[in-house]
Amino acid sequence: MKVNQFVIIGLGRFGSSLGTELMRLGNEVLGVDRDEEKVQDLSHILTHAVVADATEEEVLRSIGARNFDCGIVAIGDDVQASILATILLKDLGVKKVVAKAVSDLHGRVLERIGVDRIIYPERDMGIRVAHQLVSPNLLDYIELSQQYTIAELAVPQCLSGKSLDDVNPRGRFGCSIVAINKPKGIIIAPVAKDVLTIDDVMVVIGTNVQIEQFQDSIRQ
Known part of the structure; x- marks a missing residue:
């Protein structure tokens, strides 16, 4: 580097x-x-x-x-x-x-x-904390623009054991899982057969609406 x-x-x-x-x-x-x-x-x-x-x-x-x-x-x-x-x-x-x-x-x-x-450190942190408070699975939230966001979401029990093909966030909501942070290391650009577990963190990119819809679908 x-x-x-x-x-x-x-x-x-x-x-x-x-x-x-x-x-x-x-x-x-x-x-x-x-x-x-x-x-x-x-x-x-x-x-x-x-x-x-x-x-x-x-x-x-x-x-x-x-x-x-x-x-x-x-x-x-x-x-x-x-x-x-x-x-x-x-x-x-x-x-x-x-x-x-x-x-x-x-x-x-x-x-x-x-x-x-x-x-804007105070404003941006306030926005991130607010999203974390209302979304139990949300670990971090970065606004790329007024439309697009990157979010880190903890894998809930309802997705544990499922492959990305089973979850299909792109087909269902339009957002994409671009990385999976597993306890043993991070998978960049995961493929459809990669399986999620309860200890994983999904890195999701999409519009604000798409990610909100995905979050609503996995909220427990």
């Missing part, structure tokens, strides 16, 4: 969690924050962590921000600082800029700036 280099501006709960996971996945991460305590806490976890004001262009130039594969603005408590840092990363020519938004208005401003991806 290619090692990518990330610069994360803002080391609050979201930024620190993101940086820690990126490091675990084998990437290089530079963390930037004005709070010395936050930087100190992550200095032994990230590749580098520096105390700096990322709303100053010279600061971003001095740390070589333009050379990173991706710049992530994870500032959540200061919308003005978030927007300024984002503009500077774009102006410096960072290849990909991702920014956290704390509101729809904040997100619209970031979109106008030309951010490559806008993340």
Whole structure:
């Protein structure tokens, strides 16, 4: 796997969690924050962590921000600082800029700036938790677009021992099981003869309506 280099501006709960996971996945991460305590806490976890004001262009130039594969603005408590840092990363020519938004208005401003991806951590987590609460078999839920979703569904008792041909979600509902996570490993692109068991997790892709219909059919 290619090692990518990330610069994360803002080391609050979201930024620190993101940086820690990126490091675990084998990437290089530079963390930037004005709070010395936050930087100190992550200095032994990230590749580098520096105390700096990322709303100053010279600061971003001095740390070589333009050379990173991706710049992530994870500032959540200061919308003005978030927007300024984002503009500077774009102006410096960072290849990909991702920014956290704390509101729809904040997100619209970031979109106008030309951010490559806008993340709404609180909103997105709320949506995922809501779906998990109303669907007992739903383990995770990722919205790909307004129409399409990837969902992880625990195999209920009613499907245990059945093959994908027996379940036939594509023929019955239009959604597809694209992977089966079994205790001994994951099956990518399973075939019709693969059999589900109670300990398996199905990875399903389809429209929101298709997946909801499939969930309703297996709800216990």
